[in-house]
Amino acid sequence: MTARLATLMHLGIVSSALLAGWPLASLADCAVVPTAGDDTFTCSSGTSAGVVDTAGNNTLLFPAAGTGVINGDVTFGPGRDLVTMNSGTVEGAVDMGDGANIFQLFGGTVTGSIIQGTGNEIVQISQGSAGAVIQGLGSNNFAMSGGTIASVTQGDGDNKATLSTGRIDGDMAAGNGNNEITIANGSIGGKIHVGNGDNDIIVKGGDITGGVQAGNGNSIFTWQNAGLIHGPIVTGSGTDRAFLTSLTEPTIASTPLLDGGLGDDSLTFDNTRAATPSRYANWETVTLNNTSVFTLGSGTFTLGDAGTHTGTLNINVGTLLVTQGSISPFTAGQLVNVNNAGLIDLTSNSASATDSLTINGNYTGNHGQLALQSVLAGDNAPSDKLVVNTGAMQGSTTINVTNLAGPGAMTVQNGILVVQAANGATASDLAFSLRGGAVSAGAYEYYLYKGGVTPGTAQNWYLRSAIEAPPLPTPEGPVGVIPPVPPDGGITPPVPPDVGIFPPVPADGTPDTPGIFPGEEPIPIYRPEVADYSVLFPAVQQIVQGMLSTYHERMGDQGPPQSTGAAPAGWARVFGSSTRQSFSGTVSPTLDSSLSGFQVGTDLYAWTSDNGLNQRIGFFVGHSRLTGNVKGFAGGFQNTDTGDITLRADSLGTYWTLMGANRAYLDLVVMGTRFDGHDESSRGVKLQTKGHNVAGSAEVGMPFAVSAHWEVEPQAQVIIDRTWLDSQNDGISDISFKADTNVTTRVGVRLRGDYRVGGMPVQPYVRANVWHAGAGTNTVTFNRSTDINTDQQSTTMDLSAGATLQVSSSVKVYGEVGYNRNLDSHSLNGREGTIGLKVDF
Incomplete structure (x- = not known):
């Protein structure tokens, strides 16, 4: 028994019963002499004429490395015939007749067709070449893993055919029945064609020139992973199923048509x-x-x-x-x-x-x-x-x-x-x-x-x-009104259908x-970020006004000057506020903020004229931080929580203060502020904020004594500033900012006392102010098309109480607390405070 035949038995393609009676092969010249019984022919070398042996279960073997040639057809009759070719040549056809026949082509050449009649028959090809393979009626099995043949045709029955590698020049066909065809690789020069029945066709690779055609029945076509099919794929009538698995369009595009047929x-x-x-x-x-x-x-x-x-x-x-x-x-x-x-x-x-x-x-x-x-x-x-x-x-x-x-x-x-x-x-x-x-x-x-x-x-x-x-509801017409009939036999216009809204x-x-x-x-x-961005300008105004403040908030009481000349004095303070303020505008935002900061300043030069006028020139630096929660008109609702803002500001300012002998004063300040920060809306959209502000303040005050220890000091102040914010993009739209110049005026009165506590001078005071921000508009523009405006105008008041304490001949400490609220329709509720220290050098 050959090794390949043993493998066929192991795989179940060939049964031991089918091989019963087949004798073992031995090397021999190509001497083919039929008998009336079961014959075994071995053709290892030499040449023989064609063979006709129609009796018995016959075996024809071409051993490996052989050179035998049969010039003519090989014809066997009914029975269990076996032809195994590892070498050699058959110059003609191999007709195995009916029965459970096996043909194996592992090498060599058959110039004609391989024909098997009725029966459950097997063809296995791994090398070599042959003409057409024709299997008759029955449950046939065809397996090809190499070599070249002209075509393969299986008759009616439940056939199986597998092409692993190799080439079939023509068609691969099967008759009526439940056929199973698998193409793993190799090539078919024609098409796959199966007859009526529940066929199962699987293509996993290879190249099929002529397409696939299945007859009527419940066929299954599977195209998986690879393979090219250059012709149409057509299934006949029935409940067919097709599966295209792990394929790409360039692969599928090899076929012009995938047709399920009727059913x-x-x-x-x-x-x-x-x-x-x-x-x-x-x-x-x-x-x-x-x-x-x-x-x-x-x-x-x-x-x-x-x-x-x-x-x-x-x-x-x-x-x-x-x-x-x-x-x-x-x-x-x-x-x-x-x-x-x-x-x-x-x-x-x-x-x-x-x-x-x-x-x-x-x-x-x-x-x-x-x-x-x-x-x-x-x-x-x-x-x-x-x-x-x-x-x-x-x-x-x-x-x-x-x-x-x-x-x-x-x-x-x-x-x-x-x-x-x-x-x-x-x-x-x-x-x-x-x-x-x-x-x-x-x-x-x-x-x-x-x-x-x-x-x-x-x-x-x-x-x-x-x-x-x-x-709006459609008003109902009068009941029972019949449309008038037009004169002269005209056609009554149709009543339009009630489309309804x-x-x-x-x-x-x-x-x-x-x-x-x-x-x-x-x-x-409006989206929630709109209100967040609308309060950026008002938030900057809070920072600027908190840093500029008033003269007394920055530097304490304007007592008699102690030192003159270069760098005669220095001062420092910390301040903070908590404010809730609403603004009118497109989205009516409200900012609930907390502001904290510090300032450090020094007089650069001070001098006193003969008439008692004292003048001081100095500068200061400061840092502040504002955080706030924002509400506004968003999602169709007023007063909606929309997000948070954070601003950090660094300021540099210079001042000139003129004070008379009666302690009347004029205070001029110019300040620049650079700030950055971020906004984060209630849904997590973030915007980086950068910008700067330039501000100027002019403040005057004149005290009038009302008793031995108390005096009243009317005050007035004007602050003019303007803010520029950098354009940004928050991932949703481009955002640009524009603000009118802001003009804020203050009028106030300060009631100041003068006492000694423990031998130290102390000046307690209370102050009332009315602040008014003039008309102006802050504008946030989205995508250069939608302007969101917020009004600058507001009128507020504040009440403060504080004191300046002279702790030594050269050191003063001062502080105050205050409360502010609105005087117009824009709600404001705030608290503020400051503590400072002034030192004469």
Whole structure:
């Protein structure tokens, strides 16, 4: 027994019973002499004429390394015949007759055909060459792992055929029956063709020139991992199934057609990237599984056939890529079904917001996703969209919107169409939702709504950046009024149908929205960051005013000067405040802030003239930090928590103070401040803040004695400043800032005492001020298109109490606490304090 024959027995291809009676081979010249019994012929060398031996179970062996030649056909009769060729040549055909025959070609050449008659027969080829392989009726087995043959044809029966490597120049065919064909590698110059039956065709590699064709029956076609099929793939009538697994479009593109034929057929893409919908015909159920991606592009995917008329597309764990595609039934007027548990993507490989997917039938979202590109702007701005024609939309789908350079704008009508119900299509109220509940652009948030505000839009879905009022109720006409009959026998005009306008329905997951009555103006939906950025200018004003303060807050009581000349004195203080203040404007922001800081200054030079006027020139540096919580008009609601801000400021200032002998004073200050910080909204959007401010202050005061220990000092102050903030981008839009010059005036009165405590001079005081910020506007601009204005104007008052204590001839300590509040409609509630030290050198 040969080693390869033993291997066949081990693999179960050849049974021991089948080999019973086959004698062991031995080397011999090619002497072929038939007998009436079971013959064994060995052809190792030499030449023999053709062989005809139709009796018995015959064996013909060509040993390895042999050179034997048979000039002519080899013909055996019915029986269990075996031909094994490891070498040599048959110049003709090998006809093995009926029976359980085995042909093995491990080397050598058969110039003619290999023919097996009726029976369960085997052909195994690993090397060499032969003509056509023809197996008759029965459950035949063909296995090829090398070599070259002209073609292979298996008769009716439950056949098996495997091509691992090697080449078949022509067709690979099988008759009627439940055939199983596997192509792992190698090449087929013709096509694979199987007859009627429940066939199973598997392609894992190789190259098939002529395509695949299966007869009627419930066939299974599997194309897995690799392989090229250059002709059409067609299955006949029946419930056929096709599986494309781990393939790419360049591989699949080798075939022009994959046709399911008549019947209830299914096509499954598994971990596969495919395209060209016109390639796929007559499939009733198409499924995308295991991260498969199907590029519909601008094509039409037709489901069903002439018998079933329509079909179903299941997007499970997969993606459908679309630009201008449609999914349609085979028969017009029927409805397809699209079930989405994966992703319908209209954004990939597209730089426009005009793509669409039209489904001519029903759409059901099974927690799937729909990805769109929209130009987030005003009403009717361009957007990708899903169009459902005639059918019903139901289930649950999350829409992911990418803004395609939309600046953001307020919608005042229907909004931006993203899902269109055409020709009577309907949608459930829960069919779609927006990822995250909102999408932002410019200064606005866009929410998803079912229904527009114009007739005939009740089943569409729109993005809106404003809350629209419900339609006004239609007044009812008089009851029982019959339209007048036109004169001269004219035609009575038809009564228009009642299209109806229904209140828009917010999508599931949409943030709460305020109530609005019919006929009211739309309510804009600003994103929370708008209020945060609107308080940046007022926050800077708090820092600047806290650092400038008043003369007495900075330097204590203006007692008689102690020193003159160069660097005669120095001073330092710490200060802080806690303030809650509201501002009028587009989003009516409120800032609840805490400010802390310190200043260190010195007189550079001081001198006193003969008439008692004292003048001092000095400078100071300071650092301050402000943190605050912001509320404002956001999401349609006033007084909404929107985020936090943090600002850090470094200031450098210079001053000139003129003081008379009666302690009347004039104090002039010029100060520059550079600041940075960040904003973080309530949803985590961050903005880096940088900018600078230039300010100038002029303050005067004159004391008047009212008793031996008390005096009243009227005061007045003007602060003029301007702030510049750097333009930024917060990941949603470009943001720029502009502010008018701010003019703040103060008038106040200070009641000051003069006593000694423990021998040390002390000057207690109380002060009342009225502050007024003049008219002006702070503007934050989003994407160079939407201005958010906040008024600078305000009128406030403060009450303070403090004291200056002379602890030595050259050292004073001073401090005060105060309370401030609004005198106009802009609420203000604040507390402040300062502690300082002044030293005469």
